[in-house]
Amino acid sequence: MTLLHKRPVFVVMVTVVCFAMVFGIGELGVRLFVENSDVTPAVLRSRSVQFDPAIFARHVFKQEAQTVEHFFGKRKGVVWEINEKGYRGHNFETKKPDGVIRIMVYGGSAAFDTMVSEGKDWPSQVEAKLRESGFPQVEVVNAGIMGHTSLESVARLFTEGFVFQPDYVVIYNGWNDIKYLNSHQTALRTLQPPLQKFDPRIQYRNSLDEWLCETSQLYNVLRRIVYKKKLKLSMEGIQKFEEMQDQVSALNPDGFRQYRLAMEIFVDLAVNIRAKPILVTQARLVHSTNTPVQRERIEYHHVGLTHEALVETFDRLDAIVRNVAAEKGAMLIDASAKLSGKDWVFSDHVHFDLEGRGSEAMAQVIVDHLKEVLPSPTGMPPSF
Numbered sequence: 001m002t003l004l005h006k007r008p009v010f011v012v013m014v015t016v017v018c019f020a021m022v023f024g025i026g027e028l029g030v031r032l033f034v035e036n037s038d039v040t041p042a043v044l045r046s047r048s049v050q051f052d053p054a055i056f057a058r059h060v061f062k063q064e065a066q067t068v069e070h071f072f073g074k075r076k077g078v079v080w081e082i083n084e085k086g087y088r089g090h091n092f093e094t095k096k097p098d099g100v101i102r103i104m105v106y107g108g109s110a111a112f113d114t115m116v117s118e119g120k121d122w123p124s125q126v127e128a129k130l131r132e133s134g135f136p137q138v139e140v141v142n143a144g145i146m147g148h149t150s151l152e153s154v155a156r157l158f159t160e161g162f163v164f165q166p167d168y169v170v171i172y173n174g175w176n177d178i179k180y181l182n183s184h185q186t187a188l189r190t191l192q193p194p195l196q197k198f199d200p201r202i203q204y205r206n207s208l209d210e211w212l213c214e215t216s217q218l219y220n221v222l223r224r225i226v227y228k229k230k231l232k233l234s235m236e237g238i239q240k241f242e243e244m245q246d247q248v249s250a251l252n253p254d255g256f257r258q259y260r261l262a263m264e265i266f267v268d269l270a271v272n273i274r275a276k277p278i279l280v281t282q283a284r285l286v287h288s289t290n291t292p293v294q295r296e297r298i299e300y301h302h303v304g305l306t307h308e309a310l311v312e313t314f315d316r317l318d319a320i321v322r323n324v325a326a327e328k329g330a331m332l333i334d335a336s337a338k339l340s341g342k343d344w345v346f347s348d349h350v351h352f353d354l355e356g357r358g359s360e361a362m363a364q365v366i367v368d369h370l371k372e373v374l375p376s377p378t379g380m381p382p383s384f
Contacts, residue, residue, distance in 0.1 A: 027218045036072040037217040042210075045202035047071070049082065049146075056155035057148060058193045061086040074115075074347070074354070081118040088112055088142040089124055096139075096165040101374060103127075104141045104161055106153035106266075107172035110282065110350045111144030113359055120356050125363035126370070133367065135374055141166070149176045150262035151187055154269065162273040169270045170366075171263070172335075174282030174317050175303075175350045181255040181313065182245060182304045200227040246306040248313055259317060263324040270330075276373075277330045281318045283362060284350045286310055287341030298349040314340075333369045335362060 030037045039047075049068050051059040066082040083091040096102050105111050105123040113121035119128075127140035143161065145152070150173035157169060183190045200223075204210040212219045245251065263279060270277035286298055288311050295307055303310060318336050325332035339345050345358035352358030 030218045040213045056159045057152040079117045101138045102166045103168040104166040105170045107144045108148045108176040109146040111172045122359040122363040126366050129367045154266050166275045168276045170278040171266050172280045178303045181251040184252045244306045260320045267328045267330045279321050279325045280333045281321045281336035283335040283339035285346035
């Protein structure tokens with residue numbers, strides 16, 4: 001073979017060797033210096049909250065004790081505990097013990113309180129603060145589940161919550177309902193089980209993708225970066241909208257009617273199971289006075305609305321909650337009026353800050369109202 005014929009072979013060999021060297025150096029660098037580079041989709045799935053599909057809600061927590069620790073991202077170090085009944089926090093008896101005043105808090109991730117560790121979520125703090133204030137018989141169950149709308153809060157109370165014989169039931173929804181106001185279909189056609197959708201954070205695309213993730217930490221890190229950018233992944237999953245709607249009038253009016261109906265049914269259902277309903281407006285960073293820096297923390301792409309339209313939409317939901325409470329004689333806690341727009345309270349649009357100040361403030365708002373209505377251990381009647 002002449003030198004001329006050998007040259008292409010030599011070039012290919014040099015190219016392969018150079019690529020191998022670059023890949024090897026990159027692999028070594030990632031393994032030495034990139035934190036959590038070994039966290040594959042399978043590992044992350046095993047460390048994530050385990051869900052089951054359900055008929056009356058898109059998903060629910062598995063009925064098994066789970067400890068979920070976050071090892072990277074904004075929530076690094078945050079630990080959640082899910083009890084054997086599929087609710088956040090300490091376990092509780094199905095049959096309410098004599099003398100216990102049971103309060104159940106329904107909602108989405110803002111009720112679950114995703115940014116803080118166990119015992120620091122605001123429902124848990126409500127229990128602790130009330131007991132410290134002379135109500136040792138109070139027990140608070142955190143029934144919040146990430147992604148749930150007001151419809152799912154109603155459905156879960158209807159299909160399971162009543163079994164636990166709550167004395168008070170709280171509903172705290174808003175943001176997740178807004179996500180679907182851009183759809184002109186009914187909720188029945190719009191709400192889809194998230195468990196059926198491909199999530200690259202915890203699932204592999206195919207067997208080759210799985211093999212590469214398990215073999216190369218460099219590939220694993222690059223894959224994570226690409227999917228995050230391509231799908232606009234955030235803590236709430238894949239961002240839904242590219243274009244922002246600036247007119248609330250263009251939203252589905254039936255979506256607002258659906259929200260009102262959910263609040264009305266929640267009140268009626270609570271009364272039917274002999275519980276007292278408590279409607280809470282959703283506190284949020286979103287406010288007409290937000291600065292440009294604050295707006296950067298609001299994920300508009302999840303709801304498909306401009307800032308002004310989102311402010312107006314939230315205001316309309318607040319008005320619905322207040323009106324339903326007034327018309328049906330339900331207790332209203334106007335958390336929105338007390339906390340919305342306060343920078344130190346929130347990490348993003350509706351979730352409280354990582355330091356726990358927002359969770360503590362929210363708990364105090366709830367406690368200040370509940371102390372006025374809870375039956376006193378001394379036998380004094382409540383002022384509900």
